[in-house]
Amino acid sequence: xxxxxxxxxxxxxxxxxxxxxxxxxxxxxxxxxxxxxxxxxxxxxxxxxxxxxxxxxxxxxxxxxxxxxxxxxxxxxxxxxxxxxxxxxxxxxxxxxxxxxxxxxxxxxxxxxxxxxxxxxxxxxxxxxxxxxxxxxxxxxxxxxxxxxxxxxxxxxxxxxxxxxxxxxxxxxxxxxxxxxxxxxxxxxxxxxxxxxxxxxxxxxxxxxxxxxxxxxxxxxxxxxxxxxxxxxxxxxxxxxxxxxxxxxxxxxxxxxxxxxxxxxxxxxxxxxxxxxxxxxxxxxxxxxxxxxxxxxxxxxxxxxxxxxxxxxxxxxxxxxxxxxxxxxxxxxxxxxxxxxxxxxxxxxxxxxxxxxxxxxxxxxxxxxxxxxxxxxxxxxxxxxxxxxxxxxxxxxxxxxxxxxxxxxxxxxxxxxxxxxxxxxxxxxxxxxxxxxxxxxxxxxxxxxxxxxxxxxxxxxxxxxxxxxxxxxxxxxxxxxxxxxxxxxxxxxxxxxxxxxxxxxxxxxxxxxxxxxxxxxxxxxxxxxxxxxxxxxxxxxxxxxxxxxxxxxxxxxxxxxxxxxxxxxxxxxxxxxxxxxxxxxxxxxxxxxxxxxxxxxxxxxxxxxxxxxxxxxxxxxxxxxxxxxxxxxxxxxxxxxx
Numbered sequence: 001x002x003x004x005x006x007x008x009x010x011x012x013x014x015x016x017x018x019x020x021x022x023x024x025x026x027x028x029x030x031x032x033x034x035x036x037x038x039x040x041x042x043x044x045x046x047x048x049x050x051x052x053x054x055x056x057x058x059x060x061x062x063x064x065x066x067x068x069x070x071x072x073x074x075x076x077x078x079x080x081x082x083x084x085x086x087x088x089x090x091x092x093x094x095x096x097x098x099x100x101x102x103x104x105x106x107x108x109x110x111x112x113x114x115x116x117x118x119x120x121x122x123x124x125x126x127x128x129x130x131x132x133x134x135x136x137x138x139x140x141x142x143x144x145x146x147x148x149x150x151x152x153x154x155x156x157x158x159x160x161x162x163x164x165x166x167x168x169x170x171x172x173x174x175x176x177x178x179x180x181x182x183x184x185x186x187x188x189x190x191x192x193x194x195x196x197x198x199x200x201x202x203x204x205x206x207x208x209x210x211x212x213x214x215x216x217x218x219x220x221x222x223x224x225x226x227x228x229x230x231x232x233x234x235x236x237x238x239x240x241x242x243x244x245x246x247x248x249x250x251x252x253x254x255x256x257x258x259x260x261x262x263x264x265x266x267x268x269x270x271x272x273x274x275x276x277x278x279x280x281x282x283x284x285x286x287x288x289x290x291x292x293x294x295x296x297x298x299x300x301x302x303x304x305x306x307x308x309x310x311x312x313x314x315x316x317x318x319x320x321x322x323x324x325x326x327x328x329x330x331x332x333x334x335x336x337x338x339x340x341x342x343x344x345x346x347x348x349x350x351x352x353x354x355x356x357x358x359x360x361x362x363x364x365x366x367x368x369x370x371x372x373x374x375x376x377x378x379x380x381x382x383x384x385x386x387x388x389x390x391x392x393x394x395x396x397x398x399x400x401x402x403x404x405x406x407x408x409x410x411x412x413x414x415x416x417x418x419x420x421x422x423x424x425x426x427x428x429x430x431x432x433x434x435x436x437x438x439x440x441x442x443x444x445x446x447x448x449x450x451x452x453x454x455x456x457x458x459x460x461x462x463x464x465x466x467x468x469x470x471x472x473x474x475x476x477x478x479x480x481x482x483x484x485x486x487x488x489x490x491x492x493x494x495x496x497x498x499x500x501x502x503x504x505x506x507x508x509x510x511x512x513x514x515x516x517x518x519x520x521x522x523x524x525x526x527x528x529x530x531x532x533x534x535x536x537x538x539x540x541x542x543x544x545x546x547x548x549x550x551x552x553x554x555x556x557x558x559x560x561x562x563x564x565x566x567x568x569x570x571x572x573x574x575x576x577x578x579x580x581x582x583x584x585x586x587x588x589x590x591x592x593x594x595x596x597x598x599x600x601x602x603x604x605x606x607x608x609x610x611x612x613x614x615x616x617x618x619x620x621x622x623x624x625x626x627x628x629x630x631x632x633x634x635x636x637x638x639x640x641x642x
């Protein structure tokens with residue numbers, strides 16, 4: 001051990017040695033000789049408990065945060081974040097770990113995911129020995145990647161029978177031939193000559209941390225026949241240390257997804273995943289990997305990744321997907337995607353996807369393919385772009401310029417439906433101010449131009465008059481919501497909507513509050529009248545008392561509010577129900593304290609529905625007997641009189 005330390009970068013480079021240095025603590029003294037959990041090779045490892053100790057010593061005010069992203073019966077995904085100080089907004093490093101039940105010794109997959117996430121997050125934050133050089137005994141320090149081994153992508157193997165040969169990225173000993181449960185098809189294609197590892201962009205040396213690892217998911221598309229494609233999915237790694245020119249590349253194939261069509265209209269998707277523990281010749285199993293994530297833009301997602309573009313046109317040429325515009329869609333969106341799902345959806349909507357992608361509406365295509373599915377906002381039967389989008393010709397350039405998706409398209413279509421003049425300018429203004437919704441019905445009273453001008457003039461007033469206790473600054477969107485609500489209130493009260501004093505008050509927010517208060521008073525008066533009618537005949541006949549208790553009926557809506565506040569329950573929300581006649585509320589009071597709330601009773605459908613005291617507590621036996629007597633002897637007559 002001492003001999004190895006002499007050649008370590010940790011001991012020979014002052015900058016590395018100073019990283020997270022703690023006087024009196026030497027992490028090299030805690031290294032343990034063990035075997036790699038991934039490759040079985042000899043490694044020197046710093047256990048997690050010592051990394052935690054190191055972190056606590058170096059950052060006594062730091063914080064380790066562990067979040068469960070997903071836990072099922074067979075899989076656990078955890079994210080660990082390292083904060084140098086518990087008050088920091090951004091973490092020093094983070095890592096997401098995924099462990100499955102089948103691949104975890106002892107079945108402790110939840111604990112394994114937690115430990116792996118914390119271990120890698122701490123290492124990435126500099127609390128590890130990944131920055132050490134290989135020692136004299138040629139042991140790897142802290143890495144699970146084989147030293148000097150470069151993964152290669154094997155040639156696809158054509159199988160003539162139901163038994164498929166193993167296709168792997170690592171060399172393995174041959175196994176006895178066994179009966180294959182399910183045959184794996186492979187593409188009769190030329191080997192991939194270009195290196196998919198080039199999909200990863202290296203960091204410049206001056207930008208590197210002590211240790212850095214780029215990783216990516218890459219999808220290589222190859223043709224099997226004019227009716228069938230295969231999507232080969234690789235996990236790629238590119239790791240390097242600071243000050244070193246050598247870069248370690250590795251890749252392994254995790255999935256093969258076969259997409260075929262029999263009629264050119266419907267796609268059949270047949271996935272296979274690589275399982276090193278599968279007891280067969282090929283190690284390929286039909287279906288998706290247990291616990292796989294789908295559609296997520298992250299490395300642990302099973303089939304979402306970048307596309308390897310060289311050879312793509314050749315792979316699609318002569319197939320049902322020749323004109324699917326996959327390359328244009330991918331290059332314009334520049335986000336990881338599910339290729340197999342795109343190919344499937346293209347056969348369902350070929351003309352729409354091809355047309356909209358080629359004319360620059362890839363965001364709408366993304367919504368159709370990846371998010372919302374086909375939308376009624378689009379007319380698939382049309383061939384002209386504006387007719388597909390259900391807008392006018394002059395609207396197409398505006399929508400394309402704003403990179404419109406389906407959601408924004410629907411909002412614009414509402415302006416088109418009422419033939420709104422100035423809708424292009426209004427749409428741009430709306431996006432600029434981040435206003436999510438402007439109801440089209442308000443434009444029967446004013447033009448788009450006057451609306452925008454009034455909002456711009458009102459915003460300084462709205463900002464100046466903002467309440468001092470609000471937790472965030474007012475926005476143009478909140479002002480628009482306030483104004484729209486004001487116009488709707490004016491319409492309900494039958495105001496003259498052609499009157500400029502009504503349409504354009506000097507202070508929009510103040511006018512809104514006045515109208516809201518006016519309507520509230522009207523509603524309260526109406527509710528009080530309905531409330532009084534509900535108890536008109538009932539209250540005279542509902543009276544009952546003994547030496548200790550008595551029944552009291554509320555006289556106004558505020559009585560229910562006061563009862564709820566005093567007893568800490570929700571009877572105050574029953575005002576509308578009483579006014580509508582769906583229930584009645586009566587109070588049980590002590591004779592000696594007739595005005596002090598004690599127990600509340602709800603009557604529904606001629607029966608006692610609820611009896612609750614303070615904090616919804618159950619009443620005493622004395623109260624129960626009293627209410628029971630009242631419900632049998634008094635309530636029926638009171639209801640008849642109501």
